[in-house]
Amino acid sequence: MESSVKGKSEITFQIICNVVMIFLSLAAILPFILLFMSSITDEKALLVDGYSFFPRIFSTYAYEYLFVTNRSSILRSYGTTLFVTVVGTALSLLIAPMLAWPLSRKDYPRRKIISFFVFFTMLFNGGLVPNYIMWTQIFNVKNTIAALIFPTLLMNGFIIMLLRTNFSQNIHPAFIEAAKIDGAGEIKIYQTIVMPLSRPIMATVGLMIALGYWNDWQNGLYYITDSKLYSLQQLLNNILKNIQALASLSTSVTVVSDMPGTGIRMAMAVIGVLPIIALYPFFQNYFIKGIALGGVKE
């Protein structure tokens, strides 16, 4: 704050802050390093020393093994997850702002009742059982790609409320008045004024939704049993529970006997987490902003 006047206590304070933060940052990052190091450790060394930060013998055999035996199931699960993420996020970003925008308009007569309609979903829900029965018995989503997109994930009241608050803060009613005087209809106003002015919030919300889809495993757990439709997270989940699941998914049978089970688990985890970590630097600003928005009261 007062950069020119730094007392001795100020310096000590800075040191304490930084030391604490460095410690916490390491605590957050090191487990990922462990994951990575374990994945490139030789299988025999793993059996003797266990997973460790400083492996004695390096080996990329776990990756080679995965690449030979399970390339197609890994690639397919990547494809499924990517497809679901893109379609789900696009659909949400289409529907959610269309709902939130009228709710932010003071001149929209049904604003209050529909806002309550949306808000109530945040307070009360039917729980897993009715949801599960509805999606499986009525909509028959079991073992379809729709099961990974539509149940629970597409939209929630929180996103609508977030967008609504943002619209009412950022888009001044005077803009709308002016556009109406110029003869613009509601659709034109939405397309040429609301959407361009809301790009940052749309990016933030879109990122949150996309992460939700990318990391989702629950819909897979509830609705998917067909291994062809496994998402990445579900594949990871099954391999963690049972390393034999990998063997049953592999394309060649001969190599199953010398499967490096201990290392392979970690290699799979690295394959699963890598895209997110690689992209993180590019979207971290939106991510941090999204979290900060979440705590701000409407």
Added chain:
Amino acid sequence: MGTSKGKSLLSVPEKLLIDVIALSIISILCLLFLPIASYTYKKTKYTLNGLKFITGTTIQQGSIQVTPSWLIIAVIIALFLTILIAVVFPKFKRLRTGCVLLLITGMVQIGCIIIFNMQLENMLDPAKKVESMYGITISIIQGVLLVIRTLHILYVNKIITILDFMVLPGCIYFLINNYFPLTGLFLAFKKIDFTKGLLGSDWVGLDNFKYLFTTKDAFIITRNTILYNVVFIILGTVLGITVGIFLSEVFSKKLKKLYQTSILLPQLISIIIIAYIVYAFLSNEAGLINKSILGEGNEINFYNTKIFWPFILIIVNTWKGLGYNSIIYLSAIVGIDRTLYEAAYVDGASRLKQIIHITIPLLKPTIVTLTLMSVGRIFYSDFGLFYQVPMDSGTLYAVTQTIDTYVYRSLLQINNISMASAASAYQSIVGFIIVIVANGIVRKFDKENAMF
């Protein structure tokens, strides 16, 4: 009603809705006499019309039993109601009433037809290749046309605007995904028997709940859910504020950013990957703690030892949520007026004093709001944390079972739907009461911080 003068012939509401009446009559006839379903039996294809589904028959010398379908009956009733409404339409005092009634019948019709279509496959055992036929399609098209026509009347008369059409898709999604399952709460009061169907199962009143609460499980899952949540809320708040303050005090902007980025990493990844990380530390054969720290002979079989898990779960949850909590509080701290600190500095207040007397009091609204939100969800647990991180280990259930994992396991692993729906309804209802009470308490003391 006068607003519609001369806009188009079809939109004048004073007239009989002849188009609607005609459409409905055609639809009834189609549904009754045109084939609505086909099936293959002994390699020959047969068709069935709607009449058979209303009266119910046995076909193929009794080998296939067609039971009367209440869905088709409902559709026919809805269609007759539509005609009735259309006939008396000009008599309605308000245009809106008539239109709403038409919309309801239209929706009922479409809904019933779609559900019928989806259930068709199971209806005609042992026939194969059961498919719906064009009778169904015509009925759906008629229903959609009816809804469109009604919306058109409303739109032309300026009762609804473009904004209403924009809201529609989102509202429909919420209606299906969030409101429709609420009707499923009644399942908790039935003994579910799939051979009788969900609606046909017997009512058993509160028996499912009685049974649930006579088992030890009810106490265990309630205790675990609430106790873990209390610890998570307290730790999350205290550590979140502390780390938020530390972060805000870091002078270098670059380092601040670096710290934020690092501590948020665990929040970014799925609970599955976190389960892998925990496994890397705790696994029997190769876990870091067993192999490198405890050493040979002292190994602990973590996935079979209960006493460690409360701590493990608390550590994992804190590790995952720390970045999130601290950034929420950081964003609140950043919003505090800087001149307050400058004034305090001039008055000779130390850093610690500034934090105690300025930062924390001004964070109060944020703390109250966030705590209230978490308390409102105290009956819900992070399913992934309690299911994935302990790797679904049966011996750990006493300390890892929460309401959410219990519902899942009853529903999909043990297939005890009655228990699952009882526990699920218990969670929904008590959870709802808690949100209302928590909000009511805050409202009483501090109106500004209440959620609603």
